[in-house]
Amino acid sequence: MTKRFIIAIIALIVVAGGLIGFNLFRDKMIAGFFASMKPPVVTVSTSTAAPIKWEPGIETIGSALAGQGVDLSTEAAGVVREVPFSANDRVEKGALLLQIDDRSERADLESAQASLALAQTELERAEALQKRGVSSANTLQTAQASATAAEATVAKLEAAMETKRLTAPFSGTIGIPQVELGQFVTAGTPYATLQDTTTMRVDFSLTEQQAPLVSAGQAVVVTSEVGDVSAEGKIIGIEPKIDANSRLVTIRASVENPGGLTPGQFLRVRVVLPAEEGVIALPQTVVASSLYGDSVYIVREDKDEEGEAILKAQQVFVTLGRRSGPLVEIVKGVEAGDKVVNAGQNKLYSGATVLIDNSVSPDPQSASAATQTEDTAADAPAAN
Structure with a gap:
């Protein structure tokens, strides 16, 4: 019994020693392999x-504005008699855009012109009699006052008629008509937008730390997000105060429109700083x-x-x-x-x-x- 027990112990020692020796040998070989292996290139x-x-620059964002742009509104109340334009027409400065009924003013103007002609005739007669010494100075002064009043009445009626004949203040592209023939409009009713996009303005803001780095006349480059349109221009205005709420300074630049820039469009702006x-x-x-x-x-x-x-x-x-x-x-x-x-x-x-x-x-x-x-x-x- 004791002999069998001794043999089992010896066998266990041999097996354990073999496993330990194998593990040590394996670890040594692996370490040697990695030690001699060159890392890949x-x-x-x-x-x-x-x-x-x-060429440093300041990157920011801005909004496009037309070089000249305005929302047109009526100046007087009345019924629309003529809308001689269509959406997106190119109109020239002074072109008729809207005609409001002015028949009453026209009749009053004809009456006032007749009164003016009579007052001028009486003034000429009074002047002639004054020269011959057969008329008093009071008569001449009355005639002069009447002629002046008649001229003022004519001018007033002509101005009233002009408020009902609306023309383009500058050349540009007219928008969609907002009124229809026969519609009664009140003073201040918008009837179209007029935009001259030949030259564009770009408004953007800079921080109070960046603002001292720019000046009027400095070059800018603007790029649109749609159509990848790019244009170059220069700064034409810097707001002389910092906004107390945002701590930003508003800058305005002017760029030539290569085609594709639209008022109100989102733009990326780069202010070009002096090269180093x-x-x-x-x-x-x-x-x-x-x-x-x-x-x-x-x-x-x-x-x-x-x-x-x-x-x-x-x-x-x-x-x-x-x-x-x-x-x-x-x-x-x-x-x-x-x-x-x-x-x-x-x-x-x-x-x-x-x-x-x-x-x-x-x-x-x-x-x-x-x-x-x-x-x-x-x-x-x-x-x-």
């Missing part, structure tokens, strides 16, 4: 840092942000264990500056000539071996350079 694209001409030379700027895609800060990967030459030249990525923390479109200013951390990774960062770690392929770079300049390099290599004569 990561394919990336890069942008070369270089001083550029930085020697600024290091890169595509915003090169920057990776984390809790530790902003960083980029810079590709630098190195050597492997066998002494062969390789490319390695090194993570560098940077200080960012202004942004303009797709570019961001690099204030600190990147020098001119550095090759900065702009695509493939999610596969990288500091010290990773990389291969540069700029044929699919998001940076247009790098992609263009890569394409030209490939074309040159394809056109080169083959070596004999």
Whole structure:
């Protein structure tokens, strides 16, 4: 019995020792395999840092207004007798747009003109008699007063008739008629809108920190969300006060309408600031942000264990500056000539071996350079 027990213990020790030894051997082999295995090469694209001409700008939004635009309203009450325009007609300054019944005023005007003619005749007779000395000064003064009163009456009636004959105050495009023939309208009734869109105005707002950076005559570029219409212009007015509620300053710019801009339209506005030379700027895609800060990967030459030249990525923390479109200013951390990774960062770690392929770079300049390099290599004569 004791012999069997001893044999079982020995067998158990042998099995346990074998399992432990196998596990130790396996772990050693796995560790050795990974220690000797070279990490895969990561394919990336890069942008070369270089001083550029930085054209900063202020991005904001605004609304389009016609260079001249007004909602037309009636000046006097009456019945509409004529609407000589259709929607979207091009009308010239002074063209008749609406005629309100003026028969009563016309009759009164004819009567007043007759009275004026009589008063002028009597004035001429009184002047002639005064010269011959057969009329008193009082008679002449009465005739003069009567003529003046008659002229005023005629002018008043003519003005009243003008309020019922409505014309275009400027040339432009007329809108949809808001009144119909035979309709009775009161003073102030809107009857159409008139817009001259040859030149457009753009109203937008800037913060009180941005407002000192702009001035009258400064260039602006506006872009529409619909139709991708773009136009250039300049600032023509700056509100001399800051809105107490929004803390914003209203700015107005004037732009030539290339066609496609409509009053009331939403626009993206870029105020062009003075250009600066020697600024290091890169595509915003090169920057990776984390809790530790902003960083980029810079590709630098190195050597492997066998002494062969390789490319390695090194993570560098940077200080960012202004942004303009797709570019961001690099204030600190990147020098001119550095090759900065702009695509493939999610596969990288500091010290990773990389291969540069700029044929699919998001940076247009790098992609263009890569394409030209490939074309040159394809056109080169083959070596004999």
